[in-house]
Amino acid sequence: MSYEAMMGVRPGVTFNDRGEANVLVWAPKAEKVQLKFGDSLPLDLEKGAYGFWTLETFALRPGDKYGFLLDDQGPLPDPATLHQPDGVHGLSGAFDVRKFSWTDGQWKNPAMKDYIIYELHTGTFTPEGTFAGIAEKLGYLAELGVNAIEIMPVSQFAGERNWGYDGVFPYSVQNSYGGPGGLQYLVNACHERGIAVVLDLVYNHLGPEGNVLERFGHYFTAKYNTPWGEAVNFDDAWSDAVRHYFVQNALMWFRDFHIDALRLDAVHAIKDFSPVHILQEIREKTDELARETGREHYLIVEMDLNDTRFVKPVESGGYGMDAQWVDEFHHALRVSSGQERTGYYSDFDGVASLAKSYRDAYVYDGIYSDHRKRKFGMKADGIPGHRFIVFSQNHDHVGNRMLGERTSRLVSFEMQKLLAGAVFASPFVPLLFMGEEWSEPNPFQYFVSHTDPELAEAVRKGRKKEFAAFHLEGEAPDPVAAATFERSRVQWHLIDREPHRTMLRYYRKWIGLRKTQPVLKACDREGLSADVFEEKELIIVERVWERQHVVAFLNFSKTPREVSLPFAHLTWHKLIASSDTVWNGPQTMPEKAEAGPVIMPPESITVYANIINS
Template sequence: MAVTIKNNSCTFTVWAPEKQEMDLRLTADGRIIPMHKDNAGYFHCKVDNCPPGARYYYRPEKDKDYPDPASHYQPQGIHGPSEVVDHVGYQWNDNDWKGLPLETLIFYELHVGAFTAEGTFMAAVSLLDDLVATGVNAIELMPVCQFPGSRNWGYDGAFLYSVQNNYGGPEGLKKFVDACHQKGIAVFLDVVYNHVGPEGDYLPFFGPYFSDKYHTPWGKAFNYDGAWSDGVRKFIVDNVLHWAEHYHIDGLRLDAVHEIFDRNAVRIWDVLHDAVEEWRQASGRSLCLIAESDLNSPRVVTPVSQGGHGFHAQWLDDFHHALYVLLDKEGIKHYRDFGRLDQFAKAYTEGFVHSGEWVDFRKRRHGASSAGLPGHQFVVFNQNHDIPGNRPGGQRLSMLVDLPRLRLAAAALLLAPYLPMLFMGEEYGEDIPFYFFSDYEDPRLRKELKEGRKKEFEAFDWGEEPADPLDEAVFMQSKLQWHKRQEGHYKEILEWHRSLIALRKRHPLLTDLSRQRIRADLFGTSGLAVHRHNGDNSRQLLCLFNFSEEQLDYSFAYPGEWTCILSSHDPVARRNIPVLRLPPWSVTVYDLGETSTTTLRSATFNELSAG
C-alpha cells in the first residue's frame, strides 16, 4: 500500500515473502525504484515528489507490471495502475458522531449502483432524508471494492482495500459516510474475506495468499493457517481497521464466515478481536462486526474468550425461511424443511429454527439452540440481495404476494425482538426485479458465469432460465424507481413501514430485545399470538397475526383493559371484549398500560407515522 507523508513524499509497502526483488514503477515519469525487503517479507521504499494522485505499479522480480494488492484506488479498473490516496487531507464533519447503540438499529441494505439512476455515492446522499423520514438509522452497503467492469454485486471484488471507481472512489465514500453521520445514520459495509473474484486477482503474483487445503464455492480460500499465513492474517485484519480508520465506517458485515477455514490454536477470530479492541481503546470509537453464517451456531456470537468467533451479531436466515413459506404457498418447493407456524413461533422466541433437528435439505442434523442469546445478536429480514437475486426473474416479495401479506410480513419483521433489516425499495413495495448482474471482461469467465448460473438454477428446479447477468439491460432493470414512493399503494406501504418503525422506537416493550419476557402461542388454524410484558405485567403488549385466508377468532387470554394501537386493516379500540375476529392475512397490536412519555392509543398508521 501507499501512504502519503509530508511534502509530497510517499512510502510504499508490499508483502511478497517468497520474492527476492521488487521494484516500484511510477507511471507519470517512468521512474523505477528498487524496494528493500525486511525479515517479515515486506518490501519498502520512500519516494519524494510523489503527490496524492500519483499512479504506480509493482514489478516482482522484474516481471510484468502489477497493481498493488493493497491498492486503495484503481481509477482505470482492475487491470490499471494503482493510485496514491491521501487519507489525511480529507476534512471530516462528523467529529461529534459517537455512533448508535446496536440494539437501536433499523438496517437498510443497498447496492450503490442500483440505488439511484446515477449509481454513485453522491446520488445516494440526495435520498438520505427519505430514509431518515422512514425511520432508517443504519445503512448496510453491499461491497464497494473494485470489481471487473462497471456493474457487479460486489462479491467478486479484486482489491479489498479499494473503492469502486464509477461509484465515486475513496472521496465519494467518505462524503457519503460523512453525510450519513450528520443525519444520524450509521454506515455498515459488506466485506468478503473468504475469497476474491476470479478476474483481477493479482494476489498470487505476490505471495501465498490462498490455501491449497481448502476451497470455497466461489473460488480459492484464503490461507489463514498454512505456511506464511501470518502475512495473510495481517492483510485481512488491517483491512478491517482500514475501513474504520480511513472511512469512519461504523461496522462490517462479513460474508459467509463459514467458508473461512482456520485450524490454528490462535484463530483469525482471536487476532481480529484483539486488533479491533485495541483500535477501539485507542480511537475512542466503536466498530461492530456482523457475520453471515449458515451454521446455525451460537458460537458465532460467543466471545472469543469462551471459544467463540466474537461477532456482535449474525444474520438469522431461519427467520426469513420460516416466514416466507407461511406467506407464499410456492415457497415450500424451495424451503422444504419449513412451512409450519410453530417454526416461525420458534424463530420469534428462540432464534434458530433448526437447532439440532434433522434437516432434509442437508441430510443430517443441523444447528444448535440459540434460545439463551439476546435479540440484538441477530439481524432479521424479509428480503436481502440474495433472495430476489437468486430467483430466475429477480422477484422481490412484492412480486410474489398481495398487499395484505406485504403488510403482515412488514409487521412480523418490525415487531420482532431482533435487529430488523429492509432491502432497498422494500419500504414502499418496489416491484421491479433485483437481478444478479456482473460485467466480466474475460470471455472465458463470461461463458463460465452464464453456464454456471444455468446449471445452478436447473438444480433448484425453478422451471425457467435465469436472466443473463452480463446483459447491461438486466442491471438497468434492477435500479429503483424512486418516484413510486408517493404514488398509490406504494405510498400506502411506505406509510405502513413508517408507522411500524415509529411504534417500534416508541414502545418500551418493543425496544427490549432481551427476549426474556416474550411468549408466542398458536391459536385457531393459523394464528400466532405474541405476548410481551415488563416483568410485573404493569405494561403488556399483544401482537396477533393471522397467517391464513380465513377469518380467525381469538379469545383474550390475558385480563385487563387492552387498547388497539395498530392494525393492518381497521383499527378499533377493544376493551374487555373476550373474542376478537381477525381478518385474513392481518396483524393487530394491543397495549395494556401506559408509557412514561407518550400515551399510545388506537390510531391509524398514518397518525403514527406522522408523529
C-alpha cells in the first residue's frame, strides 16, 4: 500500500464487505509486529513504508479480543481500538461499525445558528450512567426544546468514573457507557427525535493510565511543554502519521457514528507550527467527507485565545472552525451576578464587561489584561454571532471550583433566571449544562477512578494542593472516592417539585422564544446595541432584525431601577419577564407598554418587542 493510500485509511481493524479484517497499525519503533488473538498462533503483519504495518485476514472476527506483539513483547491493545471490553489494561475488542442498522437517512443537521446545546456527562446524567440511559431521556430533552446534546468525552479511560478528559484511546468508546454499539444506538435515537449530537474530543493530550501509544510510535514530542507533559506530535519528526491518526479519528466519528459536530477541547494547548495547522487539515478533510456523504458536520473549539483565526474560513486565512466557546461572556456574567472576582475572574468588571461581550464577543480584544500582564486578544469584527457559543455555566466552571457548586448554590433564584435570560437574549448560540434548567442543587465535582494506586494518590494530593489556599471553605472532595461521583448525579425527581418545576417551565419558555422570535433566532451582531449603566448595575440590550425590534432590560442590582422604552409611536409587547409571578417572581410586568418609564425589579430581566411572532 502506498503512503498516500495509507493516509486515506482509518488505522486499527476494519472489516470489508466480505468479512475480511484489514489491519493497519503505525509502529515505526518495532522490527516485528504480530496480531495475537485467541489461542491461535500470532499472525505476522507486513512492514510497509514510514513505519506502517498491514495485514488482511479472515481469521479475526467481530467480537474477538486481540492485541499486538511488538518484537515479541505484549500483547498490547490497539492504538486505534474501538472497544476495550475489559478496560484500558485489557485486550481490544474487534468491532464492525458497518453492522449497525441506521434509520436516520432523512436526518438533516440543523444550521449552527439554530443550535440550542445541552451539555451532559454520560455517567451522571441518569441513574444508569449509560448511553441507553440518555436515550430514555430524549423525550424530556425534546420537550425541553433543545436540539443538540453535547456529550462530554467518551474515549476509554481507566475505571468507570471520570470526566472523560483522561481518555487514552481516542478511537474507543467507554465500555461502562455501552461501548461503540451503544453510542451508535444513542445517535440514531437522537436523530429520530430531531436532536443533533456533539461529541467532546481531546486532541491536546492523552491520559496517563493505560496509555500505550508511545510504545508503538512517536506520538509525542519533547519539543513543547504542556500541562500534561510532552505535547502530541503534530509538527516534529514522524508527525505525518500522528496527524493521520487524529484526522482519521475525526472523520470516523462523522462517518461511522453519524456524529453531527465535534467539540475540540482546549485547542490552545495543541502545538502545531506546520504550514497547514492540524485543525485546518481536519476542516479540509471534513469538507471532503461532507461532499461525499451529503451530510453537514460542524467543528467547535474551546480555546483560551481570543483569536479569530480559528473561526475564520480557510479561504480567509483561518482554520475554518464553525464556532468557539466564549468563556469571557461567562466570566463577565458571573461577576455581574455578584460572584467573587478571584483568579481569572479578576479581569472582569461586571456589567461593563458583559455589555462589551454582547457587543464584541471578546471582552479582551487587544486591550491590556491585568491577570495576564499583557495585551490580549483581537477584534472579532465581521465574525457572525453563530460562531460564538455562550453559557452561564458548564462542566469546567462548575467542576473546577473546589466544591463543585452549581450556580443554584451561589446566587438567588431570581438571579438564576436573570443569568439564563442573559444567555438566551444574546446574539450567540446558547448552551445549557445538564440540570441547570431545573436549578439542580447537587454539585458537579471532579472525579476519577484510576486503578493505579500511586496515580490515584497523586491526583488526590494534586487536587488538595490546588485548593490549599481555600482551606477555610473546607476540604477539597476526594476525586477518587465513589461518593464524589455519586454526589455529582443530577436528581430527576426534582423536576416535579417547586421551585424546580417553575424554573424548568421558565427555561422552556425561553427556548420557545429563541426558536420563534426572529430577532432572538437570528444570531445577528450587527443590529445590536448594549448600553451599560455601571453605577446602577444595569444593561439595556436592543436588537433589530428585519421588522422586529427587541429591548431587554437586565437589572443585576438588588434594588428596583427605572428604565425607559424608546419610540413614542410604538406599542411594546412583553415577551418574557423573569420577575413575573408565573415564574415565582415578586412582580408581574405589564403585558403592553408605551414609551416612557418602566420600573425594573431587582435581579431580573424583562424583554419587550414591537412585533411578536406567534
